[in-house]
Amino acid sequence: MATELVTDSARAEVLRRIRAAKGGTANAEAARAGWGAVERRYRRESTRSRDVILELLVDRLQDYDARVVRALHIDVRAVAARMLEERKAKRMVVPRGLASEWLPDGVEFVVDEEIPAAELDRVDGVMTGATLAIAETGTVVLQNVAGQGRRAATLVPDYHLCVVRVEDVVETVPEAMGRLQATAELATTFVSGPSATADIEMTRIKGVHGPRFLDIILVG
């Protein structure tokens, strides 16, 4: 194809320019050594106690307009029932592999089998688990795995109920990236509060295109 030939020569030219600009060709060994020499004196481990970290997570989530309820394992279903009722959610999408003991009666749960986006737009919300949460930034991390599902399902519906286990809460961003490293290639979404914008006069306004309502159940 003609385009490929063009970009092949563009590729060679851009790489030639880079090497000429730096006066040499980089190699894996030098890159590895140089990367290893970067000074990382910032905090990379937690410094607070577990209780304080969990309190911090709740505080930071609430600060960005997420609603948070703490619950014991056996109470998740009851808490979920109450939250869904308060949100008037009758028909929820759930990813494959979400713990069935979390799902209350009286609500229709539709398992996401590649539901078209237009259909996702018509359900009342989505309920998922989470890979981890970062206390310091009030962030929930979702990945395309069982119980969390594909990205569109947690995006198109207007309401997201997310269950986070306390053992998956870390204090800092570096701890989170460390835990995620093994699954770095999976589709991953960091969610910090409901959809928001600061585009009008730099004021944070809740609710643009993503879910406008985010509830978190912190379990354990």
Next chain:
Amino acid sequence: MSGTALDPKTAPTFPMAAKTAMGDTQLRKNVRHATDVIQAKRARVVGEMPDWQELREAGKQVRQHTMENLDFYLEEFEANCTRAGGVVHWARDAEEARRIIVELVKASGSEEVIKIKSMTTEEIQLNSALEAAGIHPFETDLAELIIQLGQDRPSHIVVPALHKNRHEIRAIFQREMNLPELGDQPHDLADAARMFLREKFLRVKTGVSGANFLIAETGGVCIVESEGNGRMCLTLPETLIMVAGIDKVIPRYQDLEVLLQLLPRSATGERMNPYTSIWTGVDAADGPRVFHVVLMDNARTEILADEEARQTLNCIRCAACQNACPVYRQTGGHAYGSVYAGPIGAILTPQLQEMHYAQSLPYASSLCGACYEVCPVKINIPEVLIHLRNKVVKQNTAGVAGFFDVEAGAMKAMAMIFRSERRFRAAQRMGRVAESPLVGKDGWIGWLPGLLGGWTQVRDLQEMPKETFRDWWERRGKNGN
């Protein structure tokens, strides 16, 4: 404001454009308010971080290391992205990038695209190229939507419509979305954008985006955003076409632990932006089936070749320097004649033009250093500004042109005068005589003729004192005081 793109090749010089902007009191009020708000937010969340300076240092070193090994990391990214099902293209310049993207959109079979806010697509004026090819681009970021519907131009890297207040935005939406009853509360406006764009997110099959970080180690991409429009464009279309400057690559996934702490706090004053997406290539069951990445040079290698200015490429586009800059805060972004305004624009824009255009921008600064202080990757912008001023002067005085250059001639004459006490005293006497017809009643000079007029164009000059320090000192000695 017109719909014409900001093009450094045709833009007026900064002092000319700034003069116009300074006359727009509404614009100045909007810019001042927005930058005040964001600076206060940033200061608060940066203050929460006991290790902010250590993070900045790590950010600087990661970026510096990347540029020193740029060819290696780009090839590594290409190999890993390709392995994961992405298709990588290379573009030498804006023209080539536009051509590749237009061809890819056409090949996707769509006559419309949904777009994530991307300053790189603004830099290459992609929208007009798409329109010329019969493709309609829908901007989906709220600020970019305001710009597109208002036929305006971006004035800020992170919040392109920062120069508009809620009332002006309401007027645009009322007119363009046919919503005469629309309120002017920010949530009314956000709701209107949600309604307006939802149908497009669900319908349009091709997305176009920029990128925040390309991860060499995995071949993955990281995009940070607030509204969810980014996630819509990255997730729902069948084809995703991404354009990224070659400077956007980072070595490893782990480097995000630094950059994802520095960027949101610096950009919007948030501990973390609402949505960050990281993914790798194509996943048959999640997101677009076709994924293209266009790696674009467009003069970035010229910057790489200049060792003193190379740090310009370390920029992660947070715009903290714009918010902190006393010049930007007065003029707003349009005066810079480039999509990259403010201090970073003052060093990036002329270099992207290979110093042929935008030569007044390195002078659009008081060198106060506020930009350096807030830069999350410690780019020493004042140092680069001075370096570029030097480059501009050298370039304009090189060869025969320099021989006849008036400014260079004047500098030589000054040097000659300063070398001799006799000549210096004579010059002072002559100066007092020469200035006398120009001095106003208040003792200030508001206009100077010819080349000297460059000084009085933007400031007044005080008249020379009747007696010099030397004269006074000598008189004092004679009187024996």
